[in-house]
Amino acid sequence: MHGLYAIYRKEMGHYFVSPIAYIFIGLFLILSAFFFNVILAEVIKESFQMEMQSMQFGQAPGFDVPAAVMRSFFGLLSTLVLFFTPILTMGVYAEERKRGTMELLMTSPVSELEIVLGKFLASLSLFAIMLLPTASYLIFMVLRSEPMLPWRMLLAGYAGILLLGGSLLALGSFVSSLTENQLIAAVITFAASLFIWVLDIGRGSDSGTSAVLQYLSVIRHYEDFTRGVIDTSSLMYYFSFIVLFVFLTVRSVDSMRWRRA
Amino acid sequence: MIEVQDLTKSYGQVKAVDDISFTVNKGEILGFLGPNGAGKTTTMRILTGYMPATSGTARVAGFDVFRDSMEVRRRIGYLPENPPVYPDMAVETYLDFVARIKHVPAERRRGRIDDALKKTNLEDRRSELIKRLSRGYKQRVGIAQALVHDPDVIILDEPTVGLDPKQIIEVRNLIKGLAGNHTIILSTHILPEVSMTCDRVVIINKGKVAAVDTPQNLTAQLKGGQKIRLEVEAPERRLREVLAQVPGASRVEIDPERAGERLAVTVEAAQGNDIRSEIAAKIVENGWRLFELRGVSLSLEDIFLELTTDDATHAQPSS
Numbered sequence: 001m002h003g004l005y006a007i008y009r010k011e012m013g014h015y016f017v018s019p020i021a022y023i024f025i026g027l028f029l030i031l032s033a034f035f036f037n038v039i040l041a042e043v044i045k046e047s048f049q050m051e052m053q054s055m056q057f058g059q060a061p062g063f064d065v066p067a068a069v070m071r072s073f074f075g076l077l078s079t080l081v082l083f084f085t086p087i088l089t090m091g092v093y094a095e096e097r098k099r100g101t102m103e104l105l106m107t108s109p110v111s112e113l114e115i116v117l118g119k120f121l122a123s124l125s126l127f128a129i130m131l132l133p134t135a136s137y138l139i140f141m142v143l144r145s146e147p148m149l150p151w152r153m154l155l156a157g158y159a160g161i162l163l164l165g166g167s168l169l170a171l172g173s174f175v176s177s178l179t180e181n182q183l184i185a186a187v188i189t190f191a192a193s194l195f196i197w198v199l200d201i202g203r204g205s206d207s208g209t210s211a212v213l214q215y216l217s218v219i220r221h222y223e224d225f226t227r228g229v230i231d232t233s234s235l236m237y238y239f240s241f242i243v244l245f246v247f248l249t250v251r252s253v254d255s256m257r258w259r260r261a
Numbered sequence: 262m263i264e265v266q267d268l269t270k271s272y273g274q275v276k277a278v279d280d281i282s283f284t285v286n287k288g289e290i291l292g293f294l295g296p297n298g299a300g301k302t303t304t305m306r307i308l309t310g311y312m313p314a315t316s317g318t319a320r321v322a323g324f325d326v327f328r329d330s331m332e333v334r335r336r337i338g339y340l341p342e343n344p345p346v347y348p349d350m351a352v353e354t355y356l357d358f359v360a361r362i363k364h365v366p367a368e369r370r371r372g373r374i375d376d377a378l379k380k381t382n383l384e385d386r387r388s389e390l391i392k393r394l395s396r397g398y399k400q401r402v403g404i405a406q407a408l409v410h411d412p413d414v415i416i417l418d419e420p421t422v423g424l425d426p427k428q429i430i431e432v433r434n435l436i437k438g439l440a441g442n443h444t445i446i447l448s449t450h451i452l453p454e455v456s457m458t459c460d461r462v463v464i465i466n467k468g469k470v471a472a473v474d475t476p477q478n479l480t481a482q483l484k485g486g487q488k489i490r491l492e493v494e495a496p497e498r499r500l501r502e503v504l505a506q507v508p509g510a511s512r513v514e515i516d517p518e519r520a521g522e523r524l525a526v527t528v529e530a531a532q533g534n535d536i537r538s539e540i541a542a543k544i545v546e547n548g549w550r551l552f553e554l555r556g557v558s559l560s561l562e563d564i565f566l567e568l569t570t571d572d573a574t575h576a577q578p579s580s
Contacts, residue, residue, distance in 0.1 A: 006361035010347070017349045104345035104406070107309040108362045109334040257312045 003110030007118030008125075015126050025130045028084055032077060032134050039072045040141075066145040067153070070138060074157045074226040077134065078219060081165050082197065086189035088126065089172025090182040092119050093253070097180050102256060112253045116246055120173055127165045131158070153228035160225020163238035167218055168193050170245035177252040193218075262287040262414065262444040263308070268317035270303050270468075277303045279468035280317070288441045292459035292476075293448035300468040301448040302342065305416050308446070309339045322413055335364060338412040342419050344403025348392035352383060352402055355391060356409050363410035377405040380435060396423045404432065408439075415439065417447040421454060433458050489537055491526040492553035493544055503543050504528055509536045523552065 015021045047063040096102040105115055135158065142149045172189040179185050199217035214220050218241070221234035263285040270278040278300040285291045293301045307314050308321060310330040318325060324332040347355055356374045365373055378384045381401040386394065391402060400423060407415055420436070421429045436458055439445060449455060455462050456476040464471040464479075472479060493500065497515060504513045509530050516525040530536045537556060544551050 002364065003362050006358055010350075010358050013354070014347070014349060099345065099347065100341060100343045101345045101347060103306075103311055103341050104339075104359070105362070107306075107311050107334055107337070107339050108359075109331045109364055110362050111331075 001114060003108070004114040004118045004121075007105075007110070007115055008122050011119055011122030012125060015122070021126070024084070024087065028080060028130055029133050031080060032073075033137065035076045036069075036073055036134075036137050039076065040069055043068045043072065066141055066149045069141060070149070070153060070157060071226050073134075073138065074161060074222075077131075077161050078164055078222055081161065081168065082193055083190070084130075085127070085165060085168040086172055086186040086193065088123055089169055089176050089189060090186040091176065092123065092173050093177040094180050094182045094185060097256070106253075106257065112250045116173070116249045116253060120170060120246060120249075123169045123173065124162075124166050127169060128162060131161060131165075150228070156225050156228045156230050159230065160222050163225070163235075163242075164218060164222045167238055167241045167245070170242045170249070174245045174249045174252060177249050177256075262289075262322060263446070264318075264320045265304070265308075266318050268304065268307065268319055269315045270300075270307060270312070271315045276468050278307070278314070281465070281468070281470045282317075283463050283470065283473055285444055285446060287444055289460045290436065290440045290445045290447065290458055292455040292462040293446060293465060294450075294452070294455055294462055295448075295465035295471075296450075298467075299465040301465055302418055303468075304465070305339070305341075305418055305446070305448065308333075309337050309416060310334045335410075336413045338407030338410065338415045340403045340407045340415075340417045340420060342422070344399050345406070346391045346399060346402055349390065351388050351390055352378070352394075352405075353387040355402065356405060359406040360409050363412075365410045373409050373411060376411075377409040380408060380438075381405040382431065397425060397428045400424055401428075401432075404435070413444060415443050415445045417445065419449055420447055421449070421451065488557040489528045489530065489540065490553065490555050490557055491528065491540065491544075491551070492523060493526060493549050493551050494523050495544070495547070495549040497524060499547070500524065500526070500549070503547060504540065507536055507539045507543060510540075 043065055047065050047068075050063045093102070096105065106112075135154075138154055138157075142151070142154060168189075171192060172185070175189045175192065176182075176185045179188075196216065196218045199213045199220075215233075215237070221231070221237050224231045224234050265284070266282045268278055268281050269276060281300070281304065283291075293304070295301050303312075306312050308319055308326060310326055310333050313327055318327075320326065321333045322336050324336075326333045347358075350358070353374065356377060357370065360370045360373055375384075378387055381404050383398070383401055383405060386398060391399060394402065400420070404417070404420060407417065417436070421432050424432060433454065436445060436447065440460075447458070459476060461473065461475050462479060463473050501513055501515075504510055504526070507528075510528050512527075512529040514527040514529075516527070528536070528540065535556070537554060541551065541554055
């Protein structure tokens with residue numbers, strides 16, 4: 001599998017050579033930091049209001065600020081991810097095809113699976129690197145929380161966002177392999193992501209279809225993670241999702257051999 | 262080393278490659294000559310494992326290109342028409358990447374990269390970003406990547422296109438130097454290149470093989486076939502009959518643009534016959550007025566055009 005590693009290295013190298021990656025990550029971090037502040041302020045304000053109310057009515061509901069902040073923040077991250085991942089994946093295959101390097105890869109002793117996995121893991125790594133600094137705000141908050149928030153919640157949340165991001169990256173890679181036009185790839189990826197996102201819209205009703213749709217919605221499973229719950233059915237969902245789209249991408253890359261010119 | 266048999270590639274109704282067969286012996290340099298769209302690139306892509314054929318077989322070093330694709334790919338270095346380079350990488354880094362995906366073992370990589378850089382004269386450019394190199398240098402990087410894993414077979418698609426004359430000579434010498442240790446296929450439009458570098462030539466047109474032979478044989482064979490130009494005042498039909506009777510004459514062509522009393526005629530003679538005096542005699546015999554009679558010999562250019570503008574099977578290959 002040295003082909004896989006070589007391709008992974010090359011992809012990572014390319015990400016960090018172009019200024020676009022830095023701008024991208026920078027923008028993501030600025031937005032996430034800004035919203036973290038907003039969320040923190042909002043939650044604190046709300047908790048004071050609740051305290052006021054409980055004092056008025058003699059109840060002590062005990063508003064858990066850090067947990068609420070964490071949940072909202074992970075919710076925000078997922079929205080950012082929805083917008084950022086199509087841009088991350090749009091050029092993964094398009095560039096290679098334009099430069100003719102796809103021909104190099106496909107006439108070398110590397111399998112399509114190695115190519116697809118190498119690229120996917122690289123995009124996932126970039127995604128993880130992008131997320132890493134956001135952990136600093138949360139870690140800081142957890143350390144200062146009293147009683148201290150269990151680390152499990154933090155880990156579950158990040159596991160969730162990584163799986164969610166990984167799924168959208170796999171989807172985006174597949175779409176990117178279908179077209180040479182990066183813009184179209186980004187738009188279609190975004191639209192498709194949005195579609196599976198809102199599949200849980202039928203949440204209110206109790207019908208059978210609604211249950212199926214809810215299971216298929218990519219955001220539904222994420223919510224469990226943000227609450228600190230790691231549900232095996234959600235894990236299965238994300239793994240299946242990723243495996244499915246990696247498989248489809250491999251077939252799509254193979255089909256490039258049959259496309260004219 | 263390379264055997265191609267009845268290879269066909271169709272895209273729907275169109276046959277890009279139509280039932281071609283040829284072999285390349287170990288250490289040989291084979292030239293692929295043909296106009297654009299003849300099927301040269303498609304054939305190369307089939308040999309390198311990029312795309313599968315519709316029917317027929319191709320074997321490289323004993324391995325079938327379809328069934329044992331990975332084995333074949335290990336043994337081939339390929340330079341497509343546009344060098345497949347990553348602009349943002351340095352030359353060295355790029356060659357390292359290619360060495361890795363071609364399974365060059367770690368301990369040999371350094372040596373192989375240095376060797377490839379030396380052979381293509383890129384040593385002083387090794388740390389430079391590829392996007393900063395001129396076309397000629399990029400082409401050399403393309404050649405270097407085809408060499409880096411020391412493959413048995415090297416396939417080059419138009420390797421000298423875009424190079425200046427000095428670089429062209431360097432590349433040709435490089436290719437000739439590689440023969441013997443490597444088996445080489447190169448495709449080109451440049452006819453002198455074929456006679457200068459190749460041991461044998463396959464002329465391809467419209468997906469079919471028009472001729473397979475050494476450059477010398479091809480020119481000799483068809484050069485021996487003369488073309489004779491006539492200007493004569495004679496009735497067309499009768500003239501054709503008479504000329505057809507001349508032993509050794511093959512085709513008679515009358516220029517339609519100059520119809521009228523004085524006909525412009527081209528007669529082709531089969532190999533080795535100088536039929537000019539016979540033609541002259543026949544014309545005089547019939548009492549026609551002869552204004553011009555001259556022989557025109559064929560250059561490789563003519564042969565090429567001849568073989569590729571008319572029937573693909575016009576020339577009889579003697580491989």
